[in-house]
Amino acid sequence: MEKPSQPASLPLTRASIVVAHEAIKPVIHRTPIFSSSTLSASLPNKNTLYFKAENLQKGGAFKFRGASFSLSQLTQEELAKGVCTHSSGNHAGALALAARERGVKCYVVMPDNSATPKVDAVRAYGAEITFCAANAPARAATLAEVQARTGATFVPPYDAAHTILGQGTALLELLAQAPEPLAAVVAPVGGGGLLAGTALAAEGTGVRVFGAEPAGADDCARGLGEGRRREDVKAETIADGLRTPVGVLNFPIIQEKVERVIVVSDEEIVDAMRLIWERLKLVVEPSGATAFAAVRSKAFQELGVAGPVGVIISGGNIDLSQPLPWSR
Template identity: 50%
Template sequence: MTVLKLPTRRDLREAASRIAPYAHRTPHMSSRAIDALVGAEIVFKCENLQRAGAFKFRGACNAVLSLDEASATRGVITHSSGNHAGALALAAQIRGIEACIVMPEDASRVKIAAVRAYGARIEFCASTQAAREATVARLQQEHPRTLVHPYDDPRVIAGQGTAALELLQEFSDLDILIAPVGGGGLLAGTALAAGTAPATAVYGAEPLAADDAKRSLAAGHIIAVDRPTTIADGLRTCVGEHNFAIMRQHVRDILTVSEAAIVAAMRLIWERMKLVVEPSGAVPLAALLEHGPPPGAKRIGAILSGGNIDLNSLPWSAADEA
């Protein structure tokens, strides 16, 4: 069994200082109407307003700025069809190093354009996990770059945790913090941040259709869900090892939500808060609406994780009415 080197609260604070000149200190927002529906006060940490449109920039930026000069000079590489792709490309551009992003050939045109605009090199591959990993391996043989994993990496976890750290600096009296969980970078980082506020319990939220985190915590070891189909495209990934180890120690529970609840929560945030949020970012509110707030949770911090969504394919039709 490998001994994992887990990030600490000190790593989190260092990450916060490291990324401060580049990342936005995102605002928090609330909605009286949503509070009334949930029956609790919720402050949303608006990571959809983060650079590159998601919290992912925090972790990528921390990882890239942490590299020693020799590793940085070799450039960075990752595979991602999602928010980590743009985040790493932007972080590399800021440090002035080369980024190579392996993207599936069916990635959205908007996301491809964003990665390109940040000056990264894109290598396309077939749309399977095996093809992605094989492509990275081939490219690494040609030219060894530093792999920056999207979530299973202590520097990335520490970076993601800075969002909750900021929220807790402004609201030290939260009863719970709730974050979506896919690979677990955000949730593990949030759990570490909450270590600074012992009265705050940490919950994860994930689609019922991709409930690997819930199952894994119950079983005591990582259980993957085979090819989950959920609208929350950021949460299809299986929990990483570092992430799981932190979650086991610090996460109270995982709440699972239906697909309908995700769409309804997302629509509520658009209509009531006037914020463009992607399905994954609406999953914590979906959990609060579907299950009610956890016992005793009157003041809730929720991480609104990102806002990158294709406006051409919204998950409601003219037949729906709010």
């Protein structure tokens, strides 16, 4: 139903990520990196941490990278008909914003129980929203309907080559920005666009790659343990950006190139989030703090990774009209 009408894809390699980076450099923010001696000193292994602040990316999340690269690979005819996607989260906003900046029409299918601020953001970026019932078949049917009506190209949130390659560009920047070589990098995993892209971008660099996944949505870690992708996900976690099952294209890349996916509790995520707010003065969403939660975990620290660790802060879109999670 949701057949990606994407053009022939670039190969899933580090070289393609370099190509993607050149393509999107003029439109993305080169987000800054941050360190904190206090946070590093609090870790048993005293790893110097380099936080890549993708919460400061356009649209407030790394998703703008994949959306921008996907757009850049469409033909003029395709662009003239617009792009579409389904999402209740950061990908919808990112695609809407990237499309608006290029003067391209954007159609977004959102479940009718989506949070008001997310709907408002997508609308503010000028996308046309079609609501559907909050289940997968309704979503697929509605998207197919939108595609049939408009001829718009579907830009998938994570399970597509160009999305993965675009997301991998964050690590290219981090490696160039860090003042010393990294021993490892940790990225969160939901659908796996960011983690698979990060793993591809790390190829040949000697940087060890780890994933970070909430215990309440640990389909990727379980799938790795069982040797095959799980299609189900519990989705019982505060990290709303990570509630999706890992993608078909994403899973084998992770399986091959990621050393381990560290599973963390919601409590660990909230603790990490608060530390980032307090110490780095950055507004990050729970998903955005998950990689740091993994670095702080006993499981990661017991691996004894010595040296600097890159930590990808994936996003900062949080409903600030609600009480902060540590105050609930």
